[in-house]
Amino acid sequence: MSRQKYVPNPRDAVNARLALLLVLGVIVFAVAQVPVHALTSYSFQVGAWGDSGSIGNRGVQADIQTIIQPLQSSDLVNAFWVGTNLQGGSFVQFGYEATNEISCNLGYQTANIVSPNCSGFDQQFVPSKPVWFYQYWPSTRVQTFYFGMGQDGSAGVNGTWNTYTIQPSQNGNWQFIMNGQMVGNLNVPAVPSISVAYMEAEKVSDTATTGPLGPVEFRNLSYYTGSSWQYVNSLSVLRSCGVGMLCANFPFGVTAIANNDILAGSNQQSLNNNAMLTSGGIAPSTSLDVQNSSELTTLNETSLILPQFNQTSLLQQEIERAISTQQELNGSYQVTLVIPSIINVTVDGVEVGSGPVLQLQLSQGIHTISVPAQIQLNGTTVQFAGWVDASGLAMGQSTITIDFTANLVMQANYRPVWST
Numbered sequence: 001m002s003r004q005k006y007v008p009n010p011r012d013a014v015n016a017r018l019a020l021l022l023v024l025g026v027i028v029f030a031v032a033q034v035p036v037h038a039l040t041s042y043s044f045q046v047g048a049w050g051d052s053g054s055i056g057n058r059g060v061q062a063d064i065q066t067i068i069q070p071l072q073s074s075d076l077v078n079a080f081w082v083g084t085n086l087q088g089g090s091f092v093q094f095g096y097e098a099t100n101e102i103s104c105n106l107g108y109q110t111a112n113i114v115s116p117n118c119s120g121f122d123q124q125f126v127p128s129k130p131v132w133f134y135q136y137w138p139s140t141r142v143q144t145f146y147f148g149m150g151q152d153g154s155a156g157v158n159g160t161w162n163t164y165t166i167q168p169s170q171n172g173n174w175q176f177i178m179n180g181q182m183v184g185n186l187n188v189p190a191v192p193s194i195s196v197a198y199m200e201a202e203k204v205s206d207t208a209t210t211g212p213l214g215p216v217e218f219r220n221l222s223y224y225t226g227s228s229w230q231y232v233n234s235l236s237v238l239r240s241c242g243v244g245m246l247c248a249n250f251p252f253g254v255t256a257i258a259n260n261d262i263l264a265g266s267n268q269q270s271l272n273n274n275a276m277l278t279s280g281g282i283a284p285s286t287s288l289d290v291q292n293s294s295e296l297t298t299l300n301e302t303s304l305i306l307p308q309f310n311q312t313s314l315l316q317q318e319i320e321r322a323i324s325t326q327q328e329l330n331g332s333y334q335v336t337l338v339i340p341s342i343i344n345v346t347v348d349g350v351e352v353g354s355g356p357v358l359q360l361q362l363s364q365g366i367h368t369i370s371v372p373a374q375i376q377l378n379g380t381t382v383q384f385a386g387w388v389d390a391s392g393l394a395m396g397q398s399t400i401t402i403d404f405t406a407n408l409v410m411q412a413n414y415r416p417v418w419s420t
Helices: 013-025 307-311 313-324
Strands: 042-049 060-065 075-085 091-099 101-104 106-109 122-125 131-137 145-149 161-168 173-178 181-189 198-205 216-224 229-231 234-241 253-258 261-265 276-279 332-338 344-347 350-354 357-363 365-370 374-377 380-389 399-404 408-417
Touching: 042 216, 042 253, 042 261, 060 075, 060 198, 075 161, 075 216, 091 161, 091 173, 131 161, 131 173, 131 181, 145 181, 161 216, 198 216, 198 261, 234 253, 253 276, 261 276, 344 357, 350 357, 357 365
Parallel strands: 332 408
Antiparallel strands: 042 198, 042 234, 060 161, 060 216, 075 091, 075 198, 091 131, 101 122, 106 145, 131 145, 161 173, 173 181, 216 229, 216 261, 234 276, 253 261, 332 357, 344 350, 344 365, 365 399, 374 380, 380 408
């Protein structure tokens, strides 16, 4: 992934971000050569290739979980996407990114020209509000490409699952569909791929010592045959770094969670490119029936147990309600916890109830809130996956201590743990 900055950056991020995609665009076949150009930054890509059956595809799709995390000062962008290399040397990708820049959000970038032909508008992007993005490069060997980016927060709050789809429209041009809704299209003929489908996490940084990259979960990599969608039959390791870099110092990795389900980025296994990861098909975490409650119809996704949490509508309602009542009540603050129904909450060592929405009044000062780190549900281990507050700030421990000085809304995320 790469997009030239609308406002030039003194760190010369332009060439670095362009270089990143050009590296990726030619690593599908070992005989391809990376174009020669100057690099001012470090680029890392890690994820999974689909199997050879996806070569010749006419579209690709994957589910990608949104993770919100800060960028270090040396980091230019974190991006997570699905893509494929096309006949004629072109390339297409779609996913979400976190960056800190002012850029045009829709247009056409011409090689060696600083400012793009902008058909959108100048937009400030911040890491705490990741956005969907797409790019189409007519040739990976020429730094010219079409691009589009969503509005602030368009990739959702922390823990949100989105399905990113690239496929032909009825008139045979490329369109970009997020969760069933078209967010962009190009007047460019959709041609078959010359590569497998793939999905990846990537980072561009000014230094080899980077900040964290997720890890982010990807699942259900699939491809369009021209008449139907097919899941890939297997996943293998995608691992690449920029021109002139020593991949031995590669800081990121990838781990198979289950069939067609991976974690890519920080604190994952360091495996060789093309090593077998896992089989394909539909990821088990996509749907698991449970019977414990009339409310628990599906252990859906890998976020929260209640299906409505997948749209984050319940969390958003509670955030809006809290904003409208920010004043303290009788010297205390309102704390709203959005949690699965079967999860019991303790505050300062005392059990106070369960979800899906638990509202408490806590006095100003320090309090400790705790939920189980792990539970068993119908023989499946369900593991705590982090707290997130209304600002998108993530907290990774199931027991947290907070100094309350205002009303607060928090969501507890859980996910099933699958053996591979």
